[in-house]
Amino acid sequence: MKKKIVIPGELVSEERKQVGSHVFMENGKIYSDALGLVYNDSQDASVVALHGKYFPQRDDLVIGIVVQETFAGYIVDINSFYYSFVSKEFMRDRLQRGSIISAKILSVNEINEAELGQVRVFYGGEIINISPVKVPRVIGKNASMMEALKIGTGANIMVGRNGRIWAKGGNTQLLSEAIKKIEVESHLSNLTNKIENFLKEKNNNA
């Protein structure tokens, strides 16, 4: 199915509908506020953005990098507008600058500052960056894409909603190639099959 690409300010729907993400209403009509793909059905209208920064949201799993240690905890870069703070109180491990952690966002306040909880520390591995708006494609429906990546590269993968992917073991070189491919072709359909074929081909050649 081919989806329509809209630019900011372009008409999405002339009817009154439920207003989804990346759209706004003006004079009873619905317009897009971003460059993205239109999802329009009888109930609601929304746009899936193709570019953009990470907006912290409650219950998101994010991957952060420790920027600084303070007396009471650590300051963590979660690739958002502000750094977040993690208390040392419930943490067994001592972290350093550059340590990688994953955390759940407990709450977000009105200026988009995030409070973190359920901290896990990662040892080793590497970080692959991707545009945050393309994270859903890396996970896929019922994590189908992640499964394909795990099988194809043999790597252990953790995907954070903030556009950071932690990977350890396996063929991380191939993994980053595959993720780059996902990023470039994120607006096309049938992506999981394509990536499966891509990984198969690469593995056969090697």
Place this chain on the structure above:
Amino acid sequence: MSKKEEKTEYVKNGKRLDGRGTEELRPLKIEVGVLSRADGSCALEWGQNKVVAAVYGPREALPKHIQNPYKALVDYQYRMATFSVPDRKNPKPGRREMEISKVSGEALEKAIFLERFPNTTIDIFVEILDSNAGTRVAALVAASAALADAGIPMRDMVSAVGVGKAGGEIILDLNKDEEDAPDAVDIPMAILPRTEEIVLLQMDGLLTPEEWKKALKLGLKGCKQVYEVQKEALRKKYLEAEKEESEPNTETATQEEGE
């Protein structure tokens, strides 16, 4: 010398000095996503004008006292390269550049949903690499495309064009020769194309009310043309990828059948 200038015909048989019609734009070419380290970027060529725009943010505004807890700040910086004009330009930002930065930044503020990004700043840097009149509108067109490329939520794009008078005729998109005409009037204008709301309007010279009405109409028409080019440029990347994909896709399908 004055005799010679009087003789210059800026519009002759409906054609201008460079062969354009009175309501014709110079060739406009826009490409987005040209800088990898910026959040959004755009390279633009408009006649002889060459512009690069980069957008960073929204990011935390520092020092902290400039932050606004109700909305984001827009920091627009228009700069001309030293080699962009015939005589070397002093790289120090001058009075003209500061003014253009201010009014253009305010024009873009109208389009962006600033209230969604409290305490942050959106930095826009526009560098003029080559100039031949109408650089402030070229910069604005490039900045607007770069903002869309950065995924910053906007009410609308900002489209801009220069309109004015040379040799007694109202013409669209003046070049330097026309801007230097003895009776020249130059009106850079920017609009939000959907609502035709004017977000930037400056004028240099004198017009009669009739001439002004004609110029405004022509300017709005020109902005719409520019808008179409912006639209095309932003979509291009994705449409191309789609085309490329559709062909190999059928190939792989047939291959699988063969196997």
